[in-house]
Amino acid sequence: MNRRTFLKAGAAAVGGLAASHLAFAAEAEILLSPGEPGAVINPHIYGHFIEHLGGVIYDGVWVGRDSSIPNVDGIRKQFVDDMKRIGAPNLRWPGGCFADGYHWRDGIGKVSGRPRTYNFWQRRMPAGIDATETNQFGLHEFMHLCRLIGAEPYVAANVGSGTPSEFHDWVSYCNAPTGTLSLADERAANGDPQPFGIRYWGVGNESWGCGGAMRPEEYATKYRQFVTQFPNYTDPFLVATGPRGHSADGDIGWTTGFFEAMHGFEPPQGFSLHFYTDLRPTPLEAGDFKAPEWYEVLLRGMRLDKVIDDHWKEMGKFDAAHRTKLVIDEWGVWYAPGSEIAPSYILSETITLRDAVHTGMTFDIFNRHAEKIAMANVAQSVNCIHSLFVTQGDKFVRTPVYHVFDMYRSHMGARQVPVSNPVANLNVPVLAGQAHLPGLSASASIRDRRVTLALTNPSLDSSLSLRVSFAGGARATEARASVLTHSDMRATNSFADPDEVKPATHPVRVVADRLELNLPRQAVVLVECAIT
Ligand code: AHR
Numbered sequence: 001m002n003r004r005t006f007l008k009a010g011a012a013a014v015g016g017l018a019a020s021h022l023a024f025a026a027e028a029e030i031l032l033s034p035g036e037p038g039a040v041i042n043p044h045i046y047g048h049f050i051e052h053l054g055g056v057i058y059d060g061v062w063v064g065r066d067s068s069i070p071n072v073d074g075i076r077k078q079f080v081d082d083m084k085r086i087g088a089p090n091l092r093w094p095g096g097c098f099a100d101g102y103h104w105r106d107g108i109g110k111v112s113g114r115p116r117t118y119n120f121w122q123r124r125m126p127a128g129i130d131a132t133e134t135n136q137f138g139l140h141e142f143m144h145l146c147r148l149i150g151a152e153p154y155v156a157a158n159v160g161s162g163t164p165s166e167f168h169d170w171v172s173y174c175n176a177p178t179g180t181l182s183l184a185d186e187r188a189a190n191g192d193p194q195p196f197g198i199r200y201w202g203v204g205n206e207s208w209g210c211g212g213a214m215r216p217e218e219y220a221t222k223y224r225q226f227v228t229q230f231p232n233y234t235d236p237f238l239v240a241t242g243p244r245g246h247s248a249d250g251d252i253g254w255t256t257g258f259f260e261a262m263h264g265f266e267p268p269q270g271f272s273l274h275f276y277t278d279l280r281p282t283p284l285e286a287g288d289f290k291a292p293e294w295y296e297v298l299l300r301g302m303r304l305d306k307v308i309d310d311h312w313k314e315m316g317k318f319d320a321a322h323r324t325k326l327v328i329d330e331w332g333v334w335y336a337p338g339s340e341i342a343p344s345y346i347l348s349e350t351i352t353l354r355d356a357v358h359t360g361m362t363f364d365i366f367n368r369h370a371e372k373i374a375m376a377n378v379a380q381s382v383n384c385i386h387s388l389f390v391t392q393g394d395k396f397v398r399t400p401v402y403h404v405f406d407m408y409r410s411h412m413g414a415r416q417v418p419v420s421n422p423v424a425n426l427n428v429p430v431l432a433g434q435a436h437l438p439g440l441s442a443s444a445s446i447r448d449r450r451v452t453l454a455l456t457n458p459s460l461d462s463s464l465s466l467r468v469s470f471a472g473g474a475r476a477t478e479a480r481a482s483v484l485t486h487s488d489m490r491a492t493n494s495f496a497d498p499d500e501v502k503p504a505t506h507p508v509r510v511v512a513d514r515l516e517l518n519l520p521r522q523a524v525v526l527v528e529c530a531i532t
Helices: 077-085 097-101 120-124 139-149 164-175 182-189 216-227 252-261 291-318 353-368 400-411
Strands: 027-032 090-093 152-157 200-203 237-240 270-278 325-334 373-378 389-392 395-398 415-417 426-430 433-437 441-447 450-457 464-470 476-484 504-506 509-511 514-519 523-531
Touching: 077 139, 077 389, 077 395, 090 139, 090 373, 097 120, 139 152, 152 164, 164 182, 164 216, 200 216, 216 237, 216 252, 252 291, 270 291, 291 325, 291 353, 291 426, 291 433, 325 353, 353 400, 353 441, 353 450, 353 476, 353 523, 400 441, 400 450, 400 476, 400 523, 450 464, 476 509, 476 514, 514 523
Parallel strands: 027 464, 090 152, 152 200, 200 237, 237 270, 270 325, 325 373
Antiparallel strands: 389 395, 415 441, 426 433, 441 450, 450 523, 464 514, 476 504, 476 523, 509 514
8 A cells, every 4th residue: 555666657558557566656747648639538428317216216306396395397406406517418217227117108298197107126125115106207307307407318218128119109209390290299288399309219228137138139139129110300329238347257248149149230329338336245335444445446446447448349349440339327336235315215325435536536447438438327316326416305415426527527528638647556455355456547638728637546545746747748837626535535425514525626736847736645636727
């Protein structure tokens, strides 16, 4: 865990995930190459996900029109305001596993006439607590929410228990101009004459599991049946079910099997990859932990880097031009049950500084792989797994993860910039002994002449004194920075202490052409600077 030796930029590989070095650093110099920008970081990488599960939709998002909780037509106002504030680019809905049991017609029309239906998550509810789906929040409510936020809708269609014709009707209902199809007129009669213009459609979810327990070749056949007659009112972006990336073997077999079976057919625009930092099989707790558990979570999270590379390479064997991009539409740290806000809020967790640091490191991975990723969606935005918000009735709090989303905003739509990161790996305690973890996570981007540099120091012990240089004669002229950290690695935001973990401005100096700053231990720092 100690860092001692100063290392010069260029002495090691780009990207912060190089093999362990001989020496550790208390100081380091990193090199940015703004003159060699890479891919645009798709804003959709900073995307969202809400599912009919526990307290996500009902309470987290939907409080009802008659609620005393401030709301916009039944939608929690604070949720709308904060999602807008961070520029939430998209929203995936209605699941998750729920999607493959959902029949869209149940959620349209007069609210009082909507049926009560079975929810997949009933099986996880504590004895005596019911998860009956009331369908009060349906398609029109979802679209209203998206419009209020300014988020692009991403709808997961029912392949597991639905039919191609049900799917096609849903698409037509959403996208056909009023006055053309009866379905479009029905939408207009239900209050929305303007077509929804939904481009992003997930063709099933986790079809290897809760979405139908299929083999990849079976799913490929289903996929083709579902998309061949797709009603083309918009330029569609269809997302096929991809692998369970957090499986021990990365589930590369799913990717191989699907693309083999798709040989000779039109490939999807997107291929979903789910990657949970899955601690459910471990005794790790979400809110109470020591150093080995801190590092274990971060180390497991960093596996995503290789999982992305492996699947991308595999996809390239079938599609050298990479027409299909990755859509990482579920990611987050998933702990075993135990820290739910209330028994019915299944899969809700205590979110600490550890999860915020994990978020920074994950976003750096996404940014560095920008050319491969069309979208990513945190699982889930509120009251579930890696949440940005926790709510209970009139109580609402932003978690430390929310602040990282807020800090990284300026990466959205900017062009990725290579970062030479020579910081030595840390030798850290984990559950099974010792392991190596990158000593610094970094990613950078440029828009016009403004550079954004994200830096995460995962060490619990030592700060890092950093010099940031620019290749190709670029010079920094002014800079500002913010930091998210806390003296307690377990720090969290609660209803009683909502601002325990929040960003603060952070000193950064422009010295000659470079930047100098100190990176505190267990911290995420975001630097924005102008260059000439
Ligand atoms: O996000 C919770 C669940 O995790 C989703 O419903 C499912 O797709 C995944 O297994």
